[in-house]
Amino acid sequence: MIVEAGHFALILAFALSLVQASAPLYGARRGDAALMGVGASAALGQFVLVALAFAALAWAHLASDFSVLNVAENSHSAAPAIYKFSGVWGNHEGSMLLWSLILSVFGAGVAVFGRSLPQKLRADALAVQGMIGAAFLAFILLTSNPFERLSPAPFEGQDLNPILQDPGLAIHPPLLYLGYVGFSIVFSFAAAALIEGRIDAAWARYVRPFALIAWSFLTLGIAVGSYWAYYTLGWGGFWFWDPVENASLMPWLAGTAFVHSAAVMEKRDALKVWTIFLAILAFSFSLLGTFLVRSGVLTSVHAFASDPRRGVFILLILGVFIAGPLALFAWRAPMLKQGGLFAPISREGALVLNNLLLTTVCAIVFFGTLYPLALEQLTGEKITVGAPFFNLTAGALLMAIAFVTPFGFSLAWKRGDLLGVAQRLTVAFAGGIVVLVALVAFAHRGPTLAPIAAALAVFLMLGTLSEVVSRAWRRGASIGVMLSRLAGLPLSFWGGALAHFGAGLALLGLASVGFGAETIAMMKAGATQSVGPYQITLDAISNRAGPNYRETFATMTIRKDGAFVATVEPARRAFAAREMSTTQAGIVTLDLGQVYVAIGDPNDDGAVAARLYWKPLVTLIWLGAMAMALGGALSLADRRLRFGAPAPARSSAAAAARGAG
């Protein structure tokens, strides 16, 4: 009954989304305030109904109701509650429901927090959001119904894929979707601005909170996914340039470019047309990613053809929601007035360069991901585009971005002084050179690019810090004065600084991969192997049972120069329900690096193939990403830029901005 109620709620949500898609749009054309107001109510209603549907599915999973096909295929009565719950979105139908839920969350967000927005803009944006909602709800109802019943109901479920039985599944998809889908609001606002044919600096101000929320969550979501892969795969890889990963990287790159160009638009009323274009682009990439993953086109072109309903449906959604706004864009863009002139050497100029480089990386990832598919379809020729290609092309550009970022961050708006900025960055530059020379001189192993990347990372971090210092520094000023100057800097400045510093941290972590150590050996109980500065002894191999698996685990002791450091327990887990096994790596964090141990199944002599790694500074990759996301959140907290900030805040904020120069 509850399941049917969920299904019914979803149908109602679809009906309501149709109202949301049409009434406010019509109302805005007629100037009818009541009709425009319908948008907000419909958005809230849609959120409540989709949430009910989601709750119903979650209930079916938690109660192990195997008469529901989705539960029978993806759950098991013996699974821990957390995996029963995360199993809700660990499958196609459920993940699309989560997608729609988050879509409706953002729509409701505009309804609740957008009261101070211009009425027409809000109505149009909600209408576009309603159209996206209608499209995806129709997709679920017509092709991917999670509430389908199964008769007769089996006694036991087929269990969730063991690889997905991990806390990562509980955290990663929701975070990623909050980012992915969050860009839908930015997209809706862009479409609304184009419908209205009017756009000004205030627009950037309205979408800023949503863009920052989406960007921060997307950053976190990608980082969590990467760490999940890292500890699950058994050899410590964390980024594979896999099409599925690229699908999340493209909206991130476009979103990063958007956040920067929107800042120019907000402050200087420039780059308006380009910002609108990026807003459309970012969500288009989200849709493209959904299509790539959901249609099965990645597995093979034939998988797509064998179940064409889903693929074709998403392709249709993709076509409508990319082509529509782009056509609108082509029609309206020439009418939008450009404002805010600036010299090439200026903060704006640097951000144009930043956007150019980020867009290029995005284009490379796009081509690299889709080229093999297109080529095979057109000529039948099969090629592979993998990590070595992306590392060479996109990697080089990302390093270029790391180099120019401190310059952009330090340049003044409108007309900058490149020489002055270069002088201020002397210390950072020297730091980078020292790191480069030291690494080349003392670490003879490792790939050639690693020292350069490490040097760039240090330059980026020191460059960011030196800008912070120079904002406070005045000759002859006391420490107290300087500290109060620091405290007076706007939060959005601190957010930017933290995000840039985080990017440097992450780059340093990436570069350090080149200086790690690896040992592969057969080990018996009592054997010792060394990796990097550590010696690792295999003490014993034993077995134990978990809730729905059995595992063989090794107890290992890590020592450094004979002194005890830590123990790890790498394991092999066998899941009976699906007859699959997984690797549980033994990981211990030492300083900022990690010792990473994975074992294979024991052979007849009782020996296991052990893979031992020392990965210096590897945690910086994810700590850096967290710092970036936190930077986004900090920027979001800036009270001047908060949604509907009260008017009196403006004068003091303006003073602070003047002081910050």
Place this chain on the structure above:
Amino acid sequence: MKRLAAPLVFAFVLLASVAGAVQPDEVMKDPALEARARTLSEELRCLVCQNQSIDDSDAPLARDIRLLIRERIGEGESNAQVRAFLVSRYGDFILLKPPFELSTALLWLSGPLTLALGAFGVYLARRRASPPPPPLTPEEERRLAEIAGDGEPAAR
């Protein structure tokens, strides 16, 4: 290898579920040769997996190719020779970094072309956005001198 089974959206973990690609018994005695073999195998695709190098894959075929590489390196072949042999056997498909050819030109040039296109766009936008201001007419010059001559610097 096992990733085909997993239906999760956008998760990264759909790759291998088994620890260990390169097994201890595969490793060559000479570390220099082994390092070469590793470099090579990072550039080669596991033919039966999705987007995994044979260095990362636990598929039997990947292991066969790893052993084949080591055998050939042991016989004194250069990296380029081993690569050429594998391409002759499996086609360009096995290379994770496709060669630059007519059919891959657009792929390799996607970066430079986007950059050039973007730079051109910026140039056009700047030219359109900022027409040089017309020179002052004699009348304006006179007004300017008059205002400047007032002695009061513009108070703002």
